[in-house]
Amino acid sequence: MTDTALLIKDVDKFYGPVDFGVHAVKKLNMDVRKGEIIALLGSSGCGKTSTLRMIAGFEAVSRGTISLAGKEVQTLPPVRRNVAMAFEGYSLYPPLTVRENIAFALKASKLSQGVVDEKVASIAKLLEIEDILGRYPSSISGGQQQRASLGRALIRDANLHLLDEPMGQLEPQLRALLRGRIKHFIKERGLTAILVTHDQTEANALADRIAVMEGGVLQQFDTPQKIKERPANLFTGTFVGEPPMNVFEASVTGSDSKMAFGLKDGVRLEYAASDFSHAVRDELIKRQKVVLGIRPYSVRRSADGVTGRVAVNQWLGDQTHIAADFAGGTMVLVEHDRTELDVGQPIGIHLDPSSLHVFDGESGRAISHGQELA
Numbered sequence: 001m002t003d004t005a006l007l008i009k010d011v012d013k014f015y016g017p018v019d020f021g022v023h024a025v026k027k028l029n030m031d032v033r034k035g036e037i038i039a040l041l042g043s044s045g046c047g048k049t050s051t052l053r054m055i056a057g058f059e060a061v062s063r064g065t066i067s068l069a070g071k072e073v074q075t076l077p078p079v080r081r082n083v084a085m086a087f088e089g090y091s092l093y094p095p096l097t098v099r100e101n102i103a104f105a106l107k108a109s110k111l112s113q114g115v116v117d118e119k120v121a122s123i124a125k126l127l128e129i130e131d132i133l134g135r136y137p138s139s140i141s142g143g144q145q146q147r148a149s150l151g152r153a154l155i156r157d158a159n160l161h162l163l164d165e166p167m168g169q170l171e172p173q174l175r176a177l178l179r180g181r182i183k184h185f186i187k188e189r190g191l192t193a194i195l196v197t198h199d200q201t202e203a204n205a206l207a208d209r210i211a212v213m214e215g216g217v218l219q220q221f222d223t224p225q226k227i228k229e230r231p232a233n234l235f236t237g238t239f240v241g242e243p244p245m246n247v248f249e250a251s252v253t254g255s256d257s258k259m260a261f262g263l264k265d266g267v268r269l270e271y272a273a274s275d276f277s278h279a280v281r282d283e284l285i286k287r288q289k290v291v292l293g294i295r296p297y298s299v300r301r302s303a304d305g306v307t308g309r310v311a312v313n314q315w316l317g318d319q320t321h322i323a324a325d326f327a328g329g330t331m332v333l334v335e336h337d338r339t340e341l342d343v344g345q346p347i348g349i350h351l352d353p354s355s356l357h358v359f360d361g362e363s364g365r366a367i368s369h370g371q372e373l374a
C-alpha cells in the first residue's frame with residue numbers, strides 16, 4: 001500500500017496554446033501523504049487555484065501527470081476522481097435547502113436516513129450553521145454559503161478534500177474558531193486535505209506542510225516551522241512572516257579572524273570569524289554580493305550596535321513595532337514591551353549572527369541560516 005495520497009509530476013498549465021498561452025503553473029512537482037493537510041499559499045495570480053482545479057479535474061493538465069492513491073487521473077472527469085471539494089463557483093444547488101445540499105454529498109454512500117441526519121447535524125454544529133439548515137442558498141449570506149459548501153465537502157469520505165479559500169468570507173473570530181475545529185475534524189478522521197489560501201496565519205494554523213507558490217513556480221514545500229527558520233529563497237523569506245523579514249544588499253569580506261558585511265551608506269557589520277562555520281564563511285566570501293535577511297523579532301537594540309534612527313514607533317496593544325532608518329533602508333524591530341522612543345532618536349541596532357539569513361544576490365537562493373549552510 002502506498003502512503004502517497006497525491007503525486008503531481010512535472011505538471012504545466014497553459015491557458016491557451018501549450019508553450020504560447022499564459023503559463024500559469026510551471027513544472028510543478030509535489031507529493032502529499034495520506035492524512036496530511038497541505039496549504040497552497042501565494043499572492044493573487046501565483047497559480048494556486050489553477051493547481052487545485054487541475055487536481056479536481058476542472059482544468060485540463062497541459063503537461064505532466066497527477067496520481068491519486070497510486071492511479072493517474074489527469075484525463076478523468078471530476079466525478080471519477082473521488083475528490084471532495086469546497087470551491088468558490090462550485091456552488092450549492094439552489095432548489096435544495098442547506099440540509100439537503102449537505103446530505104446530497106452522502107447520496108452515493110447508501111447510508112440509512114438516520115445516519116445521514118446524524119452526520120449532517122454534527123457537521124452543522126461544527127460549522128455553526130445549525131440555525132440555517134432549513135433555508136435555501138439564495139436566502140443566506142455569503143459566509144453561510146461558504147460554510148454550507150465546506151460542510152458538503154467535509155461530510156464526504158474521499159481520497160482527497162480540496163478547499164479553496166474555505167473561510168475567506170468569515171469574520172476573524174469565527175474563522176479562528178472554525179480553523180481549530182476543522183483541523184481537529186480532518187485529523188480525527190485521517191482525511192487528506194489541500195487548501196488554497198493567501199492568508200499565512202491560516203496556512204500556519206492548519207497545515208502540516210505549506211507549498212509556497214509565486215509566478216507559477218513552487219518556491220518551497222515544507223513545514224511551517226522550516227519555512228520560517230530556513231526559507232529556501234528571498235521570496236519565501238520575505239513572503240512568509242509578519243512583519244516581513246528585513247533585507248539589505250551587502251558585500252562580504254573576510255579574513256582568518258573577521259567577517260564583515262558592507263551595507264549601503266558605509267554601514268559595516270563586523271563579526272568574529274568564529275561566529276560562522278567554516279563552510280558558511282567560505283561560501284559567503286566566494287559570493288561577495290549577497291542579501292542579508294533578519295526577522296523583526298530577532299533584531300536587538302544594543303548600545304554598541306550600529307546606529308539607526310527611529311522613523312516610526314507604534315504600540316499595537318501587545319507589542320511594539322519600531323521602524324528605523326538604517327543603511328539606506330528601513331529596519332523593523334518588534335519588542336514585547338511598550339517602548340518609549342521619539343521619532344528621530346538614534347538607537348543602536350545589533351544583528352546576532354545566529355539570526356542572519358544570507359541569500360545569493362543574483363538568484364535569491366538561500367546560502368546560509370545562522371551557522372548552517374542552507
Ligand SMILES: Nc1ncnc2c1ncn2[C@@H]1O[C@H](COP(=O)(O)OP(=O)(O)OP(=O)(O)O)[C@@H](O)[C@H]1O
Pocket residue numbers: 015022023024042043044045046047048049050051198
Ligand atoms: N481561464 C483563464 N484564462 C487565462 N488565464 C488565466 C485563466 N485562469 C487563470 N489565468 C491566469 O493564470 C495565472 C494563475 O491564476 P490562478 O487563478 O491559478 O492564481 P491564484 O494564485 O489562484 O490567484 P487568486 O488568488 O487571485 O485566485 C494568472 O496569471 C491568471 O491571470
